[in-house]
Amino acid sequence: MNEKPWYEALFENYGQKYDRECFTQGTQGECNFLEQELGRDKSLRILDVGCGTGRHAIELTLRGYHLTGIDLSEGQLSHAREKAAQQGLTIDFRRLDARELPFDREFDVAIMLCEGGFPLMETDEMNFSILQSVIKGLKNGGKFIFTTLNGLFPLYHSVEKFCAEAGGTDNATYRSNTFDLITFRDHNITELEDDSGKKISLDSNERYYVPSEITWLLKSLGYVKIDIFGAKLGAFSRNDKLTTEDFEMLVIAEKF
Ligand SMILES: C[S@@+](CC[C@H](N)C(=O)[O-])C[C@H]1O[C@@H](n2cnc3c(N)ncnc32)[C@H](O)[C@@H]1O
Numbered sequence: 001m002n003e004k005p006w007y008e009a010l011f012e013n014y015g016q017k018y019d020r021e022c023f024t025q026g027t028q029g030e031c032n033f034l035e036q037e038l039g040r041d042k043s044l045r046i047l048d049v050g051c052g053t054g055r056h057a058i059e060l061t062l063r064g065y066h067l068t069g070i071d072l073s074e075g076q077l078s079h080a081r082e083k084a085a086q087q088g089l090t091i092d093f094r095r096l097d098a099r100e101l102p103f104d105r106e107f108d109v110a111i112m113l114c115e116g117g118f119p120l121m122e123t124d125e126m127n128f129s130i131l132q133s134v135i136k137g138l139k140n141g142g143k144f145i146f147t148t149l150n151g152l153f154p155l156y157h158s159v160e161k162f163c164a165e166a167g168g169t170d171n172a173t174y175r176s177n178t179f180d181l182i183t184f185r186d187h188n189i190t191e192l193e194d195d196s197g198k199k200i201s202l203d204s205n206e207r208y209y210v211p212s213e214i215t216w217l218l219k220s221l222g223y224v225k226i227d228i229f230g231a232k233l234g235a236f237s238r239n240d241k242l243t244t245e246d247f248e249m250l251v252i253a254e255k256f
Contacts (some may be wrong), residue, residue: 006190006204007120008072013194015053015079021171023114026234027055033236034060037109037252043134044108049098049134049146050116055081055232061089070096072117099129103137110134113145115217115248119149119207127207130216133180137219138255144223147231149186150242150249151210154179159163159186162247174204184208212243214251223253 004012011018018024021164034056038044042064048057051069053076061067061084069091071077077093096102098117111119111248112134121127134144153159160177167173174194179186187205194200209217218226229238230246242249 006202011073029234047107047110048113068092101133149208151208226253
């Protein structure tokens with residue numbers, strides 16, 4: 001029995017394998033979209049929330065942007081630091097909890113991709129505190145760009161089947177999924193071999209949000225101009241109308 005929450009246990013020693021997961025292969029295309037959203041303004045200060053192994057932070061730094069990456073997992077961060085050093089980059093990667101960020105109107109843009117920490121927390125209040133904490137760190141007029149799990153998808157599809165079809169041979173697997181229609185949480189057993197070859201099995205659950213909930217949560221915190229789209233890996237686009245076929249959605253909001 002693991003005493004840590006599943007999302008801490010999962011990311012303890014998973015950085016190398018994480019970078020080989022099928023869902024982390026769209027970094028270049030995702031950064032192309034981010035650059036468009038940033039108007040290619042390299043003076044902007046960008047916060048990467050739940051930056052993981054730093055794949056977006058590193059790519060954007062290579063393209064000339066200024067990033068701070070925060071994550072709860074020291075394992076993910078040390079892999080991010082190693083990769084950055086190999087490319088001769090110094091990036092400010094810090095171990096912080098997205099529920100209680102120390103920043104006060106410091107950033108022009110916040111990104112939180114491939115979920116970051118947001119829908120992984122064990123209560124809706126904790127998830128909400130991440131949105132709250134990010135807005136505090138943004139300057140007025142700052143932009144928040146994130147992807148999260150689309151609550152419309154599990155109403156029409158089996159999450160277990162989707163993950164099985166998407167996964168490669170050496171990737172984490174998800175079984176015994178049950179989607180709870182009251183809480184909109186998908187409970188599953190997540191299994192993987194970590195970077196040291198240790199087999200891990202975790203009782204996990206993630207919160208899926210419907211678009212109108214996200215809009216309301218963000219509005220209640222003072223975010224404006226909230227736009228929601230489908231989020232195709234590596235091919236984010238404002239032309240991608242969200243449907244029930246999208247596993248993830250792309251959210252873009254501004255701080256008033
Ligand atoms: C699915 S990964 C996404 C990583 C990265 N953004 C990407 O696109 O690959 C989720 C990350 O969120 C981090 N995380 C989970 N809970 C967190 C929290 N409360 N605060 C900060 N990071 C958190 C995990 O450690 C993990 O690195």
